[in-house]
Amino acid sequence: xxxxxxxxxxxxxxxxxxxxxxxxxxxxxxxxxxxxxxxxxxxxxxxxxxxxxxxxxxxxxxxxxxxxxxxxxxxxxxxxxxxxxxxxxxxxxxxxxxxxxxxxxxxxxxxxxxxxxxxxxxxxxxxxxxxxxxxxxxxxxxxxxxxxxxxxxxxxxxxxxxxxxxxxxxxxxxxxxxxxxxxxxxxxxxxxxxxxxxxxxxxxxxxxxxxxxxxxxxxxxxxxxxxxxxxxxxxxxxxxxxxxxxxxxxxxxxxxxxxxxxxxxxxxxxxxxxxxxxxxxxxxxxxxxxxxxxxxxxxxxxxxxxxxxxxxxxxxxxxxxxxxxxxxxxxxxxxxxxxxxxxxxxxxxxxxxxxxxxxxxxxxxxxxxxxxxxxxxxxxxxxxxxxxxxxxxxxxxxxxxxxxxxxxxxxxxxxxxxxxxxxxxxxxxxxxxxxxxxxxxxxxxxxxxxxxxxxxxxxxxxxxxxxxxxxxxxxx
Amino acid sequence: xxxxxxxxxxxxxxxxxxxxxxxxxxxxxxxxxxxxxxxxxxxxxxxxxxxxxxxxxxxxxxxxxxxxxxxxxxxxxxxxxxxxxxxxxxxxxxxxxxxxxxxxxxxxxxxxxxxxxxxxxxxxxxxxxxxxxxxxxxxxxxxxxxxxxxxxxxxxxxxxxxxxxxxxxxxxxxxxxxxxxxxxxxxxxxxxxxxxxxxxxxxxx
Numbered sequence: 001x002x003x004x005x006x007x008x009x010x011x012x013x014x015x016x017x018x019x020x021x022x023x024x025x026x027x028x029x030x031x032x033x034x035x036x037x038x039x040x041x042x043x044x045x046x047x048x049x050x051x052x053x054x055x056x057x058x059x060x061x062x063x064x065x066x067x068x069x070x071x072x073x074x075x076x077x078x079x080x081x082x083x084x085x086x087x088x089x090x091x092x093x094x095x096x097x098x099x100x101x102x103x104x105x106x107x108x109x110x111x112x113x114x115x116x117x118x119x120x121x122x123x124x125x126x127x128x129x130x131x132x133x134x135x136x137x138x139x140x141x142x143x144x145x146x147x148x149x150x151x152x153x154x155x156x157x158x159x160x161x162x163x164x165x166x167x168x169x170x171x172x173x174x175x176x177x178x179x180x181x182x183x184x185x186x187x188x189x190x191x192x193x194x195x196x197x198x199x200x201x202x203x204x205x206x207x208x209x210x211x212x213x214x215x216x217x218x219x220x221x222x223x224x225x226x227x228x229x230x231x232x233x234x235x236x237x238x239x240x241x242x243x244x245x246x247x248x249x250x251x252x253x254x255x256x257x258x259x260x261x262x263x264x265x266x267x268x269x270x271x272x273x274x275x276x277x278x279x280x281x282x283x284x285x286x287x288x289x290x291x292x293x294x295x296x297x298x299x300x301x302x303x304x305x306x307x308x309x310x311x312x313x314x315x316x317x318x319x320x321x322x323x324x325x326x327x328x329x330x331x332x333x334x335x336x337x338x339x340x341x342x343x344x345x346x347x348x349x350x351x352x353x354x355x356x357x358x359x360x361x362x363x364x365x366x367x368x369x370x371x372x373x374x375x376x377x378x379x380x381x382x383x384x385x386x387x388x389x390x391x392x393x394x395x396x397x398x399x400x401x402x403x404x405x406x407x408x409x410x411x412x413x414x415x416x417x418x419x420x421x422x423x424x425x426x427x428x429x430x431x432x433x434x435x436x437x438x439x440x441x442x443x444x445x446x447x448x449x450x451x452x453x454x455x456x457x458x459x460x461x462x463x464x465x466x467x468x469x470x471x472x473x474x475x476x
Numbered sequence: 477x478x479x480x481x482x483x484x485x486x487x488x489x490x491x492x493x494x495x496x497x498x499x500x501x502x503x504x505x506x507x508x509x510x511x512x513x514x515x516x517x518x519x520x521x522x523x524x525x526x527x528x529x530x531x532x533x534x535x536x537x538x539x540x541x542x543x544x545x546x547x548x549x550x551x552x553x554x555x556x557x558x559x560x561x562x563x564x565x566x567x568x569x570x571x572x573x574x575x576x577x578x579x580x581x582x583x584x585x586x587x588x589x590x591x592x593x594x595x596x597x598x599x600x601x602x603x604x605x606x607x608x609x610x611x612x613x614x615x616x617x618x619x620x621x622x623x624x625x626x627x628x629x630x631x632x633x634x635x636x637x638x639x640x641x642x643x644x645x646x647x648x649x650x651x652x653x654x655x656x657x658x659x660x661x662x663x664x665x666x667x668x669x670x671x672x673x674x675x676x677x678x679x680x681x
Contacts, residue, residue: 023661030662065490069482079646137659138659141659160660161661164660180660180663184667192669196580214641214642220655222613225649229609240486245500247639248635251631251632254631265652269651269652270650272642282572282609282610283610284603288646292482298485298488299489
């Protein structure tokens, strides 16, 4: 039988950590507030039209993905770049290792990319003694701490200045400094040298623009600009689903992305990169590669029911607004992507039965769908995944629920069964079924009830109560 | 071969043979029309809200004086922009071999911009023979001298004017305010990797 129970023991740590709880709550709360201001009717009157359009364009792009990938490739080549198709993370690492060897590069600078997290690129490169330095401040801190991102947009959301100070002292040998401005300057100084010395720069891509052969990268720090323009080689690694048909589709997506992520009408830097430097240019990379990664995406594409999970533009708004994410935090989700979007894509990448509890770790409140800039119906996808998981359940469980469903469609029998159950129901001190001494003797009930607050049925059913009330009988 | 493998998996997933895509959905641009004065006011307030500075100059001479005063006694490097050359700024423009080093050590990087977006206080930089990428990125302070005539409304208008940026440049960068981060405890810090100070000199002619 598949295990669909939330691994509560793992969550207790996060729930008991008061500092962590308030850090998550404050950070996501601030992002919620900023987004709300940026998409308000005064700030962005056509917000809903933009979401509709973004959804339409993404649907069209993915429904015709093969054509747009070919068009993208053709345009990248026309501007002097090269396209590397990779089915897996191992193929990406092989390509980079070979190129680094050919170019004699032993230092790589990287800007923030969830896709490279997904394929454990740093570990793969490190394994071959190729140093890849993260340059986004948050990612750099996490690399020094050997941790994975806590949040799609704010990767080091859970780290305090005290932890950063200790980390910098231990790993960089600088004096302990608790001033965040100084910590930032330390990172700037250390990383600036790396940018200028690196042989290869690796970025992700927020969008792949088919009609231009371009990658678009958005950021606030300038590290993605440095990564893509200082070293002689720029490699952009992108999942194949990042495609949009036209450069002219960008205003819609850029307006939605920054606002949904951090409440910014535009992030500080948006780079539209379409090839190596051209004749007459003073700087910029001499070589430009775009790695197109599958790594399970075609599997998601094949399921028309769930295809829209590929529309995601990774703004992180669903994380910030999710009551579950806000309690359990980012590290309790399996896989690279946390929050509601993680709960729908991780099971599809890893197989629904790998972490069958994941689609159940949601109250289906719908906040995620309401704030999604590309209108992904996350609750519906969660239900679809639950259905898939339910189909794999043991015959006893399916039989039990089948019987319950049958009963539910036969009112007289249901009523009869209800009054019998009420009479036979075990007693529990505080009124919760899980505390009933009788039921807790059975492992299967104990487990099932461990995550369900079900009150003990009343002695008198509601129907009976209603009838008695009409008769003028005492209702207490 | 991986390429064919991925493309055939995509086609199998979509259940379609190789072919051309149907027409994409019609383009959508947000409605916006402003007068020139509104654009100047909009740009100024948007950039100032991000802690950028905007200096209004009535003439090229005034702009030259403003830049000269700002960089007096400091190290500065300028781009090869033809607009800047016409201004005759008292700044060296190093040749290609020395350019990167100059950008890495100067306190000020001086550029023009191809467009400026009133809505968001954004500079649009197309790299090419005129503009480099590093001059607006490596120095801790960035000064952009931009004629008011290059001010347009919005991102929508930019892409309407430049439907295919790649036809003109290998790199189009939009700069909206100083470099910033809030990665540690959500505390805003400016100048993390790019310039922490940005001044736009809007020239009225």
